[in-house]
Amino acid sequence: MGKPKLKELNIRREWCKGCGICVSFCPTKVLELDEKDKALAARPEDCTCCLLCEMRCPDLAIEVILENE
Amino acid sequence: MAVRDYLRERFFPHMWCPGCGHGTVLNNLLRAIENLKIEKNDIVMVSGIGCSARISGYVDFHTLHTIHGRALAFATGVKMSRPDLNLIVPMGDGDALAIGGNHFIHAARRNIDITAIIMNNRIYGMTGGQFSPLTGYGKLATTAPYSNIDHDFDAVSLATAAGASFVARTTTYHVKQMADIFQKAILHKGFSVVEVLTQCPTYFGRKNRAGSAAEMVENYKKSTTPIGSKASQENSDLIERGIFIEKDLPEYCGEYDKIIQKAMKGK
Ligand SMILES: Cc1ncc(C[n+]2csc(CCOP(=O)(O)OP(=O)(O)O)c2C)c(N)n1
Ligand code: SF4
Ligand code: SF4
Ligand code: SF4
Ligand SMILES: [Mg+2]
Numbered sequence: 001m002g003k004p005k006l007k008e009l010n011i012r013r014e015w016c017k018g019c020g021i022c023v024s025f026c027p028t029k030v031l032e033l034d035e036k037d038k039a040l041a042a043r044p045e046d047c048t049c050c051l052l053c054e055m056r057c058p059d060l061a062i063e064v065i066l067e068n069e
Numbered sequence: 070m071a072v073r074d075y076l077r078e079r080f081f082p083h084m085w086c087p088g089c090g091h092g093t094v095l096n097n098l099l100r101a102i103e104n105l106k107i108e109k110n111d112i113v114m115v116s117g118i119g120c121s122a123r124i125s126g127y128v129d130f131h132t133l134h135t136i137h138g139r140a141l142a143f144a145t146g147v148k149m150s151r152p153d154l155n156l157i158v159p160m161g162d163g164d165a166l167a168i169g170g171n172h173f174i175h176a177a178r179r180n181i182d183i184t185a186i187i188m189n190n191r192i193y194g195m196t197g198g199q200f201s202p203l204t205g206y207g208k209l210a211t212t213a214p215y216s217n218i219d220h221d222f223d224a225v226s227l228a229t230a231a232g233a234s235f236v237a238r239t240t241t242y243h244v245k246q247m248a249d250i251f252q253k254a255i256l257h258k259g260f261s262v263v264e265v266l267t268q269c270p271t272y273f274g275r276k277n278r279a280g281s282a283a284e285m286v287e288n289y290k291k292s293t294t295p296i297g298s299k300a301s302q303e304n305s306d307l308i309e310r311g312i313f314i315e316k317d318l319p320e321y322c323g324e325y326d327k328i329i330q331k332a333m334k335g336k
Contacts, residue, residue, distance in 0.1 A: 017088070019087040019282045019283070021283050021286060059082060
């Protein structure tokens with residue numbers, strides 16, 4: 001299997017309410033809020049695919065899609 | 070199936086405020102169900118009234134959105150007539166333990182096979198921030214502007230004393246634990262109670278100057294500790310989380326069936 005590799009951080013902008021929870025708790029600071037207060041994957045190359053943003057998002061707006069899924 | 074396949078997406082974005090922990094409960098409950106690979110048609114979610122209770126509108130299972138405090142009574146009826154189905158009853162702290170307190174203790178005492186979730190935000194969110202039996206002494210609410218003088222229930226102790234055969238507590242910070250506990254609670258044969266500490270930034274948070282939603286979530290990390298940890302022994306202010314009770318006891322629907330068998334034999 002090896003380490004999971006990120007294919008895409010799929011963020012549904014219409015569902016995101018800009019609470020900032022995903023931004024605050026991402027261990028590698030991948031996420032930011034954009035000028036419209038929507039979550040944005042600013043540094044996807046640093047993502048370790050820990051899934052914590054997907055699990056904590058109260059709006060179910062983030063999906064961490066892995067390579068080979 | 071992915072988590073989103075269990076949603077009624079037509080109702081999204083949902084009605085909860087930005088940063089409301091109720092959405093995180095929905096998120097990880099669906100994750101638990103996805104891991105267990107339970108068919109949508111084998112789940113019945115029954116809820117009462119409250120922001121928390123709106124959860125039943127968002128899931129693609131059989132759902133009943135009933136009346137405040139009485140979700141467990143409706144769920145008992147469904148379970149007795151269709152014991153093969155999985156009953157999940159998410160409730161607010163007011164819904165479960167104020168108006169619904171009596172239904173709660175008796176469902177626990179009977180040990181009927183239902184998974185009860187208490188989404189504890191320590192406030193009546195839906196009606197504008199009145200204090201609940203879980204608000205706690207010294208806290209502020211719209212109906213306690215000079216601070217609350219009511220002491221709170223400890224939901225875990227209450228459920229345990231009432232006889233629930235599975236009792237657990239977790240928070241919206243500890244999402245992996247939440248999904249894992251939900252899985253075990255659903256599999257448990259008997260009355261399972263899971264208390265989830267969940268933030269209401271709009272009322273409890275604002276009234277009590279608890280900061281942003283993220284700060285409230287961060288506070289669950291600081292204010293809780295695993296059951297029996299060293300930190301817990303040194304600091305009794307920490308709230309314990311984990312599985313407190315998990316035991317095998319005769320389940321109500323099974324016992325009822327045995328009574329039917331006896332009666333049919335005429336003795
Ligand atoms: C019989 C009855 N009494 C009172 C109400 C008003 N009411 C609606 S929701 C609610 C309390 C909600 O608080 P909680 O159960 O903690 O859920 P939350 O909104 O915080 O998730 C009350 C008192 C009602 N709908 N029905
Ligand atoms: S946690 Fe979800 S709703 Fe909140 S900012 Fe991130 S993506 Fe948006
Ligand atoms: S999966 Fe983990 S590392 Fe990647 S963005 Fe989400 S929280 Fe950050
Ligand atoms: S009022 Fe509180 S409980 Fe209700 S949706 Fe808003 S944050 Fe959530
Ligand atoms: Mg409440």
